[in-house]
Amino acid sequence: MVLLRQAYTLNLQTLMKLLLQFLLLAGLFSGTYWGLSQVDWVRILHVEQAGKRSEEKLGDLIWKNISATEEVVGDQRITRPVDSMVSLLCRANKIERKIKVHVVRSADINAFALPGNHLVVLTELIRECDEENELLGVLGHEIAHLEQKHVMKKLTREIGLSVLLSAGSGGNNPAVIRQAVKILTSTAYDRRLESRADMASVDYLLKAGADPAGFARFLDKIALLQQEEASYGDWLSTHPESGSRAEAIRARLGKEMRPAGRLFSKDYWQSFKDAADALEAPAPAAGE
Amino acid sequence: MEYKQRIIKPAAAFAYRPGEHESEKASNSYLMSLVAAMAGLPLPIVNLLATLFFYIGNRKGTYFVRWHCMQALLSQLSMLLINSAGFWWSVSVLFGDEPVTSRYIAYMITIILFNIVEFVATINTAVKTRKGHHVEWFFYGRLTHLICKP
Numbered sequence: 001m002v003l004l005r006q007a008y009t010l011n012l013q014t015l016m017k018l019l020l021q022f023l024l025l026a027g028l029f030s031g032t033y034w035g036l037s038q039v040d041w042v043r044i045l046h047v048e049q050a051g052k053r054s055e056e057k058l059g060d061l062i063w064k065n066i067s068a069t070e071e072v073v074g075d076q077r078i079t080r081p082v083d084s085m086v087s088l089l090c091r092a093n094k095i096e097r098k099i100k101v102h103v104v105r106s107a108d109i110n111a112f113a114l115p116g117n118h119l120v121v122l123t124e125l126i127r128e129c130d131e132e133n134e135l136l137g138v139l140g141h142e143i144a145h146l147e148q149k150h151v152m153k154k155l156t157r158e159i160g161l162s163v164l165l166s167a168g169s170g171g172n173n174p175a176v177i178r179q180a181v182k183i184l185t186s187t188a189y190d191r192r193l194e195s196r197a198d199m200a201s202v203d204y205l206l207k208a209g210a211d212p213a214g215f216a217r218f219l220d221k222i223a224l225l226q227q228e229e230a231s232y233g234d235w236l237s238t239h240p241e242s243g244s245r246a247e248a249i250r251a252r253l254g255k256e257m258r259p260a261g262r263l264f265s266k267d268y269w270q271s272f273k274d275a276a277d278a279l280e281a282p283a284p285a286a287g288e
Numbered sequence: 289m290e291y292k293q294r295i296i297k298p299a300a301a302f303a304y305r306p307g308e309h310e311s312e313k314a315s316n317s318y319l320m321s322l323v324a325a326m327a328g329l330p331l332p333i334v335n336l337l338a339t340l341f342f343y344i345g346n347r348k349g350t351y352f353v354r355w356h357c358m359q360a361l362l363s364q365l366s367m368l369l370i371n372s373a374g375f376w377w378s379v380s381v382l383f384g385d386e387p388v389t390s391r392y393i394a395y396m397i398t399i400i401l402f403n404i405v406e407f408v409a410t411i412n413t414a415v416k417t418r419k420g421h422h423v424e425w426f427f428y429g430r431l432t433h434l435i436c437k438p
Contacts, residue, residue, distance in 0.1 A: 014430070014434065018427070018431060021430060025427050029370065029402065033394055036395075036397050037391045037394035037395070039390060041394060042388065042389060042390050042393070045393065047393075
């Protein structure tokens with residue numbers, strides 16, 4: 001039979017020794033962690049810069065892919081007002097104006113954010129907006145996706161960080177880029193992120209002196225279209241449950257005093273709308 | 289998480305010298321966790337499960353074998369705790385809203401360091417146990433004595 005070097009019976013002394021050894025180990029672990037956490041690893045390892053560089057490169061690749069297959073609008077009567085609206089929202093909300101705005105001619109009612117601060121607005125969405133607050137609401141929503149880093153989160157979730165980083169750091173992978181384009185232009189963010197972007201947009205608009213109720217009206221319009229046309233394939237599919245989101249915005253606004261004036265002159269808005277309306281939407285490709 | 293190992297000659301710790309078969313099984317209990325850890329990365333539970341199954345398989349073995357299976361199991365249990373925290377923190381960083389902070393990097397370095405120490409200690413113990421030596425780890429040895437009775 002086995003004999004131990006010393007008797008280990010469950011008594012107070014044994015327990016105290018065990019507890020002391022445990023505390024020593026736990027202390028060693030905590031002390032190591034505490035000591036290491038005093039170092040600014042994020043700065044030393046250039047974590048943010050490396051992430052930003054990859055994101056920018058990935059965004060440029062995705063935009064290059066989109067601009068190669070879609071018609072990019074160069075008419076300044078259309079691009080300038082959209083750019084001004086983005087600038088207005090950024091200025092009012094102290095957001096660094098690093099967003100690259102693009103307008104693309106398309107029959108889809110859509111706007112989407114890409115990595116690297118690209119914001120793409122489709123002409124049909126502009127045509128669908130009856131007033132500036134509607135478009136400002138959508139732009140605010142997309143700016144919020146960029147500011148809250150939802151774009152990379154969504155791509156990471158769908159594709160995987162390692163694949164994205166390899167695509168964004170020079171490992172040219174057209175399949176990954178195509179997949180990223182598809183994800184960003186035709187699938188929804190999760191409900192929580194959409195809701196956060198909606199509420200952030202409301203705040204942006206209020207600070208900019210715009211009326212967020214316009215954004216709620218736009219979502220109502222989208223909800224109606226969703227009922228009429230299930231296969232619209234745009235902000236309808238990428239932004240589901242528009243009706244309930246419009247309700248949430250109205251609930252958030254409550255009885256809060258809202259600005260009633262216009263940010264842009266009636267003529268300026270009208271010439272912008274006329275220019276967008278003049279751009280007929282391209283015929284959908286066969287099979288769509 | 290072992291920082292001090294006490295090698296007790298079998299003659300002193302046990303009344304008999306463990307046989308070849310016992311030494312091999314005791315040594316395998318440590319190797320099992322290493323192989324499973326490598327196979328199951330990054331899931332931190334795989335090595336614990338492998339060690340647990342090995343322990344269950346040997347629960348009717350001799351005291352020497354049971355004792356070492358239990359020590360291996362207990363060490364894996366604590367590694368599971370700290371590794372799981374790191375694993376889920378990483379999942380939140382990669383797929384959730386959690387940012388990469390200096391605290392996160394510090395925690396990951398800490399668990400990597402502790403895993404390396406555990407890895408080296410495990411290999412060392414597996415080798416020594418295979419030779420029939422009885423190795424008691426700091427804290428775990430004492431705890432194993434309380435749990436594993438002759």
